[in-house]
Amino acid sequence: MRIALALNLAMFVIGTTAGLWAQSSGLLADALDMLSDAAAYAMALIAVARGPAFKHRSARLSGILLFVLGLGIFVDVARRALGGTEPVGGVMMVFALLSLAVNATVLRMLARFRTGEVHLRATYLFTRADVVANLGVFVSGAIVAITGLRWADLVTGFLIGAYVVREATEILRDSRKRGSPA
Known part of the structure; x- marks a missing residue:
């Protein structure tokens, strides 16, 4: 879990830098998701x-943070759609692959938690969402690079936001379903 925390913090910094450089809503959404993952890993380490x-409150807080992140992604996509940015597809693809490598590694490390206690299950779900997001950013980067259509990046950012909100809802539902003992 400590390794996952360190990797996600590093990828947040790298992804944010790349997202700003590439003017990519998808890369920024992915980087912000890495930050929320790092927060979830930190909370899970504390909750152990x-x-x-405490574990249920930790999972609930993780779900709330993820939900707020999803809404923030929607705001960024809308801002970029109205403001008109030109994402750089090649940069998107390179950093999406780097993020995918990191997240696939972390997902394998966390696989044993996918059916564990609610706070640990939340960390697995966060990372699973990241893998899907990385693939989406790569594909949209390829579309932008080949066609120049910036809408591919905006659609990817929106879809990442929707996926993040769905994962947040699942974490919150799981936390309620398993019941908070106090």
Whole structure:
């Protein structure tokens, strides 16, 4: 979990820099998702030695943070759609592949948590969402590079936002379903 935390913090910084450089809503959405993942990993590490009530609150807070992130992604996509940016497809593709390599590694490390306690399951779900987002950013980067259509990036940013909101909803539902003991 500590390795996942460090990798996600590093990829947040790298992804944000790349997203700003490439003017890509998809890359920025992916980078912000990495930050929320890092927060979830930190909370999970803290929750490991705590009781069930703390673990449920930790998962709930993770879900809320992820939901707010998804809404923020929607705002960025709308801003870029109205403001008209020109994303750089090649940069999007390179950094999407780098992020995919990191997230695939972390996902394999966290696979044992996919059916674990709610706070640990949340970390697995966060990383699963990242892998899907990385693939989306790569594909949209290829479309932008080949066709010059900036809308591919905006659609990808929107879809990442929708996926993030869906994952947040699943985490929140799972937290309620398993019931908070206090």
